[in-house]
Amino acid sequence: MIIDCHGHYTTAPRELDAFRKQQVDAAASGAHGPARTALRISDDQIRESIETGQLKLQRERGTQLTIFSPRAAGMGHHIGNEAISLEWSQACNELIHRVCSLYPQNFVGVCQLPQSPGVTPANCVAELERCVNEFGFIGCNLNPDPSGGHWNGPPLSDHAWYPLYEKMVELDVPAMIHVSMSCNPHFHTTGAHYINGDTTAFMQFITSDLFKDFPTLKFIIPHGGGAIPYHWGRYRGLAQDMKRPPLSELLKNVYFDTCVYHQAGIDLLTRVIPADNILFASEMIGAVRGIDPETGHHFDDTKRYIDATPNLSAADRQKIFEGNAHRVYGRLSKKLAATPGR
């Protein structure tokens, strides 16, 4: 089985956008936003959006299961206030739950957290619990910068995050570190903010003792780890100069996905990072949707690069495509075993 650990519901029916627009407009005018009960999307609409989108591409590309979460750019934690973020997150998570319930063979859920700038991450615990315990989700997306590009909240090593980490450990769910839309004109959302977020998070891990306090906490850094593997020597050297533990220590807690959209990038990733720390992912349908004129295939058809790279053994590929996902997402195996027809 090939598991894609990084897919967002980017094809949700337009009613979701309309609901969000109402919410954002209400937030701007100080009015009371709509409750998510006002959002009406039918199962047929969901089926159409998935069957013509992610499911179709799964079949074409030969992958079987996507670990699926709300659209990352759409999280927009910086918009409105905590109540708006919560209502929006719950709406998005419930929609993911419906997708996963309609297609239990193909999608397993990961939740958006109702983060809000200046609000303690402790307030995300309840929604995380709901999604894991009631919906059977197996992880969360954690935004290291809910300000949307101003980076004015606490770094990931700050104790403000600890209640959330404690709950993650208790529930045995990892977080993918994933920023959302940038509202800073310096940072293009998918071209700069996403990649910078990845790089920034890993460097925060290098300089902190977070994993001493949470030895079983697990993070996935998406987009191939941002700039980290390309500059692996720099990071090994910085850690050494600062008398921090070698990066191999961090690899007990930190994993990289394969959302790197060309062969040379995947070749570097698989050369530098141990196969035990790489999780297959494509972020399909996501940031880059076109066909690479140099290959004739979609840029984000990352399975092709994994298949083609000379750096991996068959055993390595099995880990990247499937095995590691079971190790990192501690609830995945039971979840799949309990899925009818699997």
Add this chain to the structure above:
Amino acid sequence: MIIDCHGHYTTAPRELDAFRKQQVDAAASGAHGPARTALRISDDQIRESIETGQLKLQRERGTQLTIFSPRAAGMGHHIGNEAISLEWSQACNELIHRVCSLYPQNFVGVCQLPQSPGVTPANCVAELERCVNEFGFIGCNLNPDPSGGHWNGPPLSDHAWYPLYEKMVELDVPAMIHVSMSCNPHFHTTGAHYINGDTTAFMQFITSDLFKDFPTLKFIIPHGGGAIPYHWGRYRGLAQDMKRPPLSELLKNVYFDTCVYHQAGIDLLTRVIPADNILFASEMIGAVRGIDPETGHHFDDTKRYIDATPNLSAADRQKIFEGNAHRVYGRLSKKLAATPGR
């Protein structure tokens, strides 16, 4: 001849730091800071700092010329106000001029710009002119975020930068895009802020028409281009999705240095980026000072990686080590021809 296009005076005599401390303390208390005429450093002190530092390593590593500028992290444009930034920049640039005058065979100058948050970059023009016309400098370091990690000024495509770009074009000098120290706790200076700055700048170029307005403007993106080459497929795909010109168009104006501190990284850089767009650099003595236990050599001894990569022909290496520097730094050839003893 092997030209290292990225070296900072990180070994300056301690009097420079003491002067800066006086300046920063004065800025904090609102007092009048010291004038740079108060800074006393002898030629012998400079000689010692260089001969036991950069010059020693040049000789050991077999490089001949360093394009040399003030310490990047030390620029600290966010500290104090414009007057303080100007006095400090002038002091640093004058010190670089003294190094280059003492060792004209080994160092050519690049200046720090007296940027200050909220102040128009046009105000940097005079110091750029002074450094180029009076000191014979051949380029400048341009900080895309003089706030030191808050990213609240204009992006590089903003017309606020245009007077500076006009002067660069007129003088035929390129800029290295280089942030300074981070005062944002999210961003480790050399591990996150530097690399993010590089990635951010390139993405700003992708999304703007800057080089339509300045077809001969030239930028060097240091640290191997941040995350860009590793995600070259992503950037090609994003440009294509946005109906922007192909990245090959940008490569008429944008160059990457080789400050990537391991073999796999240099192999990727030289596989993905045309040899015409790569400039040899080590940032020696800089961000990473230790010896790589995996190789027994300094992490930043980047010449070894260039020598060892299978991706380059002898002609490619000549371009990277020397030829491209002459193309990008338009004043370099004349400068060297006029150097006594060369």
